Amino acid sequence: MENARTAARDRDTEGRARNARPRDGLGRPLPYGTQGVERQPEGVVRTPAETVAEAQALLDAGKPFHAHEVFEDAWKSGPEEQRALWRGLAQLAVGLTHAARGNVTGGARLLRRGAGAVEEWAAGSGERRPFGMDVEGLARWARELAGRVEGGGSGGGSVEAGAEAPRLRGTP
Template identity: 85%
Template sequence: MGDAGTEAGRPADGRDRDAAGRARNARPRDGLGRPLPYGAEGVERQPEGVVRTPRETVAEAQALLDAGKPFHAHEVFEDAWKSGPEDERALWRGLAQLAVGLTHAARGNATGGARLLRRGAGAVEGWAAKRDADRPYGMDLGGLVAWARELATRVEGGAGPVDAGAEAPRLGS
């Protein structure tokens, strides 16, 4: 029998840490990345720290977006931002912000969703302008910027929780 007051699957000391004391974040999550109670069946998490080629990143993120899992797509973009070349980090960070913005919009957080969609659009647009590159790795950055700004406007206007899969952007043409 476990300690009194602990949920199934929750560490006995209440802290979700690895042997070095770092947070493991192993709590189950739903398809939009929201934490579920310990012991609940959640959606399989994306492995962290995976190094992919840029085209693999785009393909995996697109599959997750199409499946209505923008939170998980954000984690794929985050891996690219953390492991990619310094001069591409702003691009991948901006794409991660777009995915998180869609996540918040799908969760019903209009203010946070719109803010992140606009921030991500600005980052992606700024990165592309500095490099005169609108289609790196087959992505349509101009189309993504337009998508993000249009969705932000709708969400701010009360479109309230959106369907993440139906609203998912096409990264490429």
């Protein structure tokens, strides 16, 4: 029997709780009826090259929250030996999301955690450029951004996500 609380919850086609509120480019919920940014579909299985390309396009468009969802799909559907890499990349994207939202502590923490995760994965796997990605450059970018975000004042605090987006494969 449904009570008033569960009856009002948004559900997906499988009956799982899923907030249907529209969201902005940084994943923040907007009021019902507001035009939001189209959400990334969940559970999409992509090749690693497709994952990197889709995530880079979203990062470049200033949508790191949505890029995080692409990385999360790869983390959850990919081979076990790659999951830590994709999870670390998702942490980098959500760290940028928090930094762009003005969450200094959370953004810096997730950027550093993601940097450590991708470096640890690279060291353990022996791969320095998985799927063409510049792991060392990404870790450097994340730590530098975390420091600037924490620095506050001029150039610190909240950042513009599109302008700060990393180049997953290094410089073009």
